[in-house]
Amino acid sequence: MAEVWNWQLNRTMQYHYDEVRPRRQAAAVFDTNKCIGCQTCTMACKTTWTSGHGQEYMLWNNVETKPWGSYPLAWDVKALQLLGPQHWDGDTYTGDTIFEAAPEDKRALGYAPSDIEFAYPNRGEDEVNVSITREKYHLKMPHDMWFFYLPRVCNHCTYPACLESCSRQSIYKRPEDGVVLVDQDRCRGYRVCYEACPYKKIFYNHTTKVAEKCVFCYPALEQGIQPRCMRSCIGKIRSFGYVSTPDEARDDNPIDFLVHVRKVALPLYPQFGLEPNVYYIPPIHVDSDPFLTMLFGPGARRAIDTYVAAMEGDDRELLAALLLAVSSDRIMTRFSVDDDMVSGYTDDGERAVHMPIRVPNVERSPFDPDLNVYRLNTT
Amino acid sequence: MSITHDPTSGTPDRTLVSRRRLLGAGAAGAGAVALGACADDGPNLPAEGEIVSVRTPSVPRRDPASPLWDDAPPTVVVLEGQITAPPYRREPVVADISVRSLHDRDDVALLVEWDDPRPDAATVANDGFRDACAVLLGDPAAGEELRFMGTQQHPVTLLQWKADWQHDVEHGVRTIDDEYPDRSVDAYPPIVTDDPLGITPADYVTADATPWLPGLHVGNLLSAPTRTRCVEKMIAYGFGTTTTTDTQDADGWGRHDGGRWAVVVTKPLAAHDAGELHLRPRGSATCAFAVWSGADGDAGGRKSVSTRTYRLVLREAHGPSPFPS
Ligand code: SF4
Ligand code: SF4
Numbered sequence: 001m002a003e004v005w006n007w008q009l010n011r012t013m014q015y016h017y018d019e020v021r022p023r024r025q026a027a028a029v030f031d032t033n034k035c036i037g038c039q040t041c042t043m044a045c046k047t048t049w050t051s052g053h054g055q056e057y058m059l060w061n062n063v064e065t066k067p068w069g070s071y072p073l074a075w076d077v078k079a080l081q082l083l084g085p086q087h088w089d090g091d092t093y094t095g096d097t098i099f100e101a102a103p104e105d106k107r108a109l110g111y112a113p114s115d116i117e118f119a120y121p122n123r124g125e126d127e128v129n130v131s132i133t134r135e136k137y138h139l140k141m142p143h144d145m146w147f148f149y150l151p152r153v154c155n156h157c158t159y160p161a162c163l164e165s166c167s168r169q170s171i172y173k174r175p176e177d178g179v180v181l182v183d184q185d186r187c188r189g190y191r192v193c194y195e196a197c198p199y200k201k202i203f204y205n206h207t208t209k210v211a212e213k214c215v216f217c218y219p220a221l222e223q224g225i226q227p228r229c230m231r232s233c234i235g236k237i238r239s240f241g242y243v244s245t246p247d248e249a250r251d252d253n254p255i256d257f258l259v260h261v262r263k264v265a266l267p268l269y270p271q272f273g274l275e276p277n278v279y280y281i282p283p284i285h286v287d288s289d290p291f292l293t294m295l296f297g298p299g300a301r302r303a304i305d306t307y308v309a310a311m312e313g314d315d316r317e318l319l320a321a322l323l324l325a326v327s328s329d330r331i332m333t334r335f336s337v338d339d340d341m342v343s344g345y346t347d348d349g350e351r352a353v354h355m356p357i358r359v360p361n362v363e364r365s366p367f368d369p370d371l372n373v374y375r376l377n378t379t
Numbered sequence: 380m381s382i383t384h385d386p387t388s389g390t391p392d393r394t395l396v397s398r399r400r401l402l403g404a405g406a407a408g409a410g411a412v413a414l415g416a417c418a419d420d421g422p423n424l425p426a427e428g429e430i431v432s433v434r435t436p437s438v439p440r441r442d443p444a445s446p447l448w449d450d451a452p453p454t455v456v457v458l459e460g461q462i463t464a465p466p467y468r469r470e471p472v473v474a475d476i477s478v479r480s481l482h483d484r485d486d487v488a489l490l491v492e493w494d495d496p497r498p499d500a501a502t503v504a505n506d507g508f509r510d511a512c513a514v515l516l517g518d519p520a521a522g523e524e525l526r527f528m529g530t531q532q533h534p535v536t537l538l539q540w541k542a543d544w545q546h547d548v549e550h551g552v553r554t555i556d557d558e559y560p561d562r563s564v565d566a567y568p569p570i571v572t573d574d575p576l577g578i579t580p581a582d583y584v585t586a587d588a589t590p591w592l593p594g595l596h597v598g599n600l601l602s603a604p605t606r607t608r609c610v611e612k613m614i615a616y617g618f619g620t621t622t623t624t625d626t627q628d629a630d631g632w633g634r635h636d637g638g639r640w641a642v643v644v645t646k647p648l649a650a651h652d653a654g655e656l657h658l659r660p661r662g663s664a665t666c667a668f669a670v671w672s673g674a675d676g677d678a679g680g681r682k683s684v685s686t687r688t689y690r691l692v693l694r695e696a697h698g699p700s701p702f703p704s
Contacts (some may be wrong), residue, residue, distance in 0.1 A: 051568050052591035053580060054555050105467035115505050115558075129413075167464055167680050170618050185597045189502065190679035192466050207505050207580055208554040208594030208602035 004159065007246050008270040008297065009093035014100050016107050016164045016274075022178035024156065026216050027243035027277040029153050029258045029265040031322065033284055033307070034237040035148040037125070041229035041238075045153075048228045049215070054207025057118040059317045060214040061229045065150040067291065068124030071152075072117035072200050075232050076269065080294070082109050088298045097273025098161060098198055108161040108196040125234065129288075140176050148283035151237070153229060154201040154214035155276030156180045156270070162213070165196035170211075177242070178277065179216045187211050198272045224346055231320055231329050239325040241333055243277060254344070255279075257321045258303040264303045264310075264318065265295040284308055316340075320357050328352040391394075425692075430454045430489075432480035432693045438488040441483070441632035442573035443641035445546050451479035456668055458683040463527055464618050470682035472672040482693055483590065487658055488631075488645040489514050489691075491540075491668065498635040499673025500542035503558040508673040513539040514644050514666060516656045516691070521665040526687050528615040534584070534654040537613040537621060538629045538644045542673065545633055552606055554580060559691070567591070580604035610644055614654040624652035664691045 003012045004019035021193060031143040045061040054291070062071045079098070083249040086095025098109040104204040128145040145263075156173075160180050163171040170186035171193060173179070182202070193202045194211060202213040217227035225231075230238040241255035249260035258279065265279035282292050282300045284307060294302035320342035324332055330352040332344035344353040367374055385650035400562060425431045430450055439445035456478050458471040476493040491512045514537070515526040521533035529535035555562070556576070564575045564641045570586050572578065580592055582606040589595050594602030600611060600623050612629040615621040628651060650657035656664055668685040671677035 033430060047568075052593075053564075053567055053578060054592070055566065056555065056559075056562060105462075105465060105469055107465045112506060118505075165466070167466070167619055168621065185594045185599050186622075187594070187599070187601075188679065190681075191505070192503070192679065204505050205592075205602075206558065207500055208592050208599065209595040210599055210601055212593065259402070298540055 004112040006097075006159065006273060006353070007276050008267050008275050009097070009273065010091045010206075011093060013097050013159075013273050014036070015159050016099070021158065021245070021286055022173060022175050024244075025178035025277055025280065025326075026156055026221060027241060027255050027259075028153070029239040029279045029281065029325075031237040031281040031325065032148050032150060033281060034235045035063065035151055036235045037065065038234050039063055039235050040232050041151060044228045044232035045133045045214070047360045048217075050212075052205075052207070054205040055203075055212070056206070056214065057115070058203045058205075059121055060201070060203075061151065061153045062121055063120075063149050065127060065147050065170060066150045066295070067129050067147065068127045069122070069150075070124065071121040072113040073120060073123060074117075075113065075198075075200040078111055079269070079272065082111060083271070088271075088293070091298055093271055093297075097271065098196075099159070099164070099273055106192075106196070107165045108198075110161065110165075110196045112191065112195040113200060121137070123232060129286075129372060136137070140289050143285050144287065146283070146285050150207075150268075150280070150284060151229075152199065152268075153278060154180065155274065155278045156216055157277060158275035159273065161196040161198060161272075161274055162193035162202045162211075165192040166190075167192065174218070177216075177218070177221060179218050179221070180213070181215060181218070182211050182213055184208075184210055184212075198269065198274070199276070212240040221331070223328055224348075226326065226331055230326055233326050236326045239322075240331055250334075252334050252336060254324050254332060257317070257335075262306055262310075262315070262318050262321075263299055264307045266299050266303055267297060270297045281307055316357060323355065323357060324353065327355065394446045424574050425452055425454050427685065430478050430480050430490075430689050430691045431489055432482045432691055434660070434693070434695055435481045435483055435622040438483050438486050438645060438649075440488060440619065440630045440643060440645045443490055443492075443632060443634045443643045444558070447481060448479055451481050451490070453477045454481050454689065455687045456536050456689065458668070458670060459686045461669075461680050461682050461684050464680050466680050468677065468681045472593060472675045473670045473683045475625055476668060476670060476685075478668065478689075480528040480691060482537070482648065482658075482660070484660075485649075486645050486647055487691075487693065488643055490641060490643050491624045491670075492639060493670055494638060495635070495640050495674075496638045497674050498542060498668045500501060500546040501553060501557070502543045503553055503555060506676075507558075508672045508676055509671065510542040510640065511539055511582060511671040511677075512535050512640070512642050512644070513537055513669045515668065516646075516658075517665045518656060519665055519690070521688070523688055526667045526684060528618050528621065531616050531693075535615045536646070536650075536654070536656040537615060538610055538646055539613065540631045540633055540642050540644050542609075542633060544606055544611070549607050552580060599623075612646065612652070614652060615652065624655065658693065660693055661695045665689070666691045668695065 001014045002018045004015045006013050041061045050058040099108045099242040128147050139273045170183045189209045226240045230240045243255045246260050267276045284295050285305050320337045330346050334345040336343050340357050383666040433451045457475045460468040460470050473493045479490040481488050499510045502509050517533050517535045524530050567575050567578050610631040612624045613621050629646045631644040648658040663686050667688050669682045671682045
């Protein structure tokens with residue numbers, strides 16, 4: 001066991017391998033407030049990567065409705081139940097991670113879902129947090145009924161439980177971008193990774209009998225192109241890029257800016273201890289702080305306040321960084337704000353986008369003299 | 380499920396298996412008595428820590444019920460859990476196994492028998508695990524490190540028989556079709572057909588579409604679209620280094636009868652891959668054993684392993700059999 005630094009927990013923790021961070025870490029930010037649950041990302045990934053024999057049940061990308069939805073069934077409730085009640089002291093996690101709570105015969109605390117648990121990927125879809133009664137109801141703000149969509153892919157964790165648990169070392173983390181991959185030749189289908197990953201984002205192929213998982217579309221990354229599920233995002237909720245550790249965070253890196261500078265994007269279930277690298281902007285209309293803290297850690301309320309203030313016009317830079325989300329197919333690793341315009345730049349320094357932070361309101365005359373036609377409002 | 384006798388090698392004989400069990404129990408004691416009295420050309424009784432491989436005209440590679448096995452004295456090998464590398468198996472599922480060995484001019488064969496009330500040969504479902512057994516062979520100078528998958532100096536030749544592979548040999552490779560035949564599928568791109576449910580992994584090979592089955596595409600034997608052998612040959616140089624060899628010339632066959640597995644595992648005496656053990660008539664090897672119980676979720680490190688290494692001694696002369704038929 002090694003002692004490694006987990007900045008999301010603000011403390012060191014036990015892990016089987018030494019702390020070896022990739023040269024840079026691929027990461028994404030998902031804005032839950034913008035997700036419309038259309039599942040276009042799910043289908044984009046499905047048709048790209050998992051349409052083969054034996055992959056039928058696999059959704060490397062899925063979108064579940066919280067609080068009740070889950071794929072596989074109750075994955076997070078089960079993982080939390082195994083771990084038991086745990087605590088934060090301010091920004092420091094004082095509870096046990098799944099590595100520290102591992103039983104003696106395993107490297108991580110986990111469970112192996114059965115096939116049936118994957119059979120209802122949309123269970124709980126659009127179900128609100130409380131039961132609807134026959135009593136009269138009137139809309140209030142903030143809503144006392146809520147749900148939100150939680151899109152999920154593999155977190156390409158800094159401390160992956162899947163990788164750690166594999167006694168064959170068939171799973172590896174690429175030094176160039178931190179993408180976690182399964183060596184399809186070395187894997188022998190033991191499924192300890194499947195048991196260990198608390199996010200249940202590694203799957204067993206029923207036909208090839210080996211493990212498979214989200215590859216973060218690495219062939220696209222290698223060309224500076226965003227992953228498929230991100231590119232296809234209709235709600236433009238997803239930002240893809242590279243996240244630094246807090247001490248090396250750059251103000252002009254859009255992901256660093258959202259995660260470290262404004263701290264609006266938070267890891268999912270950081271208490272598991274994997275330092276996951278998909279970050280979420282928490283849903284602003286969820287009025288249960290304990291629930292938000294359980295999902296996103298102690299920074300959830302602060303993140304919501306910062307986000308809401310930006311939406312009300314108090315933070316031009318934050319609006320600018322959020323606007324970059326899938327505004328181009330190309331990966332933008334730097335951004336700048338001039339006047340009311342935001343620019344996003346690729347690794348090569350090329351400007352990929354240049355756009356207004358607020359779309360200007362243009363009033364047009366009902367008649368177009370150039371074309372000699374009346375503009376009709378067809379809606 | 381049906382794990383049957385190989386039809387090419389004679390009629391299965393239940394009485395032989397059970398008779399051997401009785402003899403096996405007696406032979407453990409006999410072996411202890413014969414300690415030290417077992418010269419190279421003496422009777423084929425194993426000394427303490429020995430497994431005697433008896434010379435035979437032709438090893439019954441796929442016949443665990445062959446009467447030839449009666450010529451080979453059994454050694455009872457005690458198993459324990461695996462607690463060296465997680466995931467552990469703290470307590471063994473199988474307390475002991477019986478091991479016999481025969482060899483001919485070309486091959487060495489081991490017959491491994493153990494109690495297992497239920498055969499498990501389906502690895503399609505997420506919670507489907509196989510029964511299996513492995514013989515670990517190393518050079519005579521290898522010590523206890525053999526049990527821990529060897530070292531750089533003393534690599535291990537692993538011969539693993541897998542119940543699901545045997546099922547594949549007998550009935551065709553088992554896939555999702557066997558577990559979920561009524562599933563709904565629109566298409567399996569890029570194969571164009573009116574009957575996607577009729578598609579098999581072999582069709583991906585024919586259609587030059589193996590990238591859609593990644594394990595098959597990279598040549599992982601677990602993902603093979605067809606199968607003719609149920610024993611895999613591997614080499615290991617330590618924990619986590621087990622690697623499938625380029626040459627797959629190990630063979631064998633299992634039979635589940637009366638709540639007990641009887642499994643033959645064979646390999647050519649000669650080595651054909653780097654690091655592989657090369658055996659010679661009158662030679663010897665260090666060996667160890669492992670057994671997996673599918674019903675108990677065994678896989679990888681979750682296995683029952685022999686508590687010690689054994690010396691496999693190849694006897695050239697066919698001494699008087701203590702077990703006349
Ligand atoms: S989310 Fe799960 S599968 Fe992905 S890297 Fe982390 S532990 Fe592995
Ligand atoms: S990053 Fe690529 S592989 Fe991963 S979920 Fe998205 S589309 Fe699928």
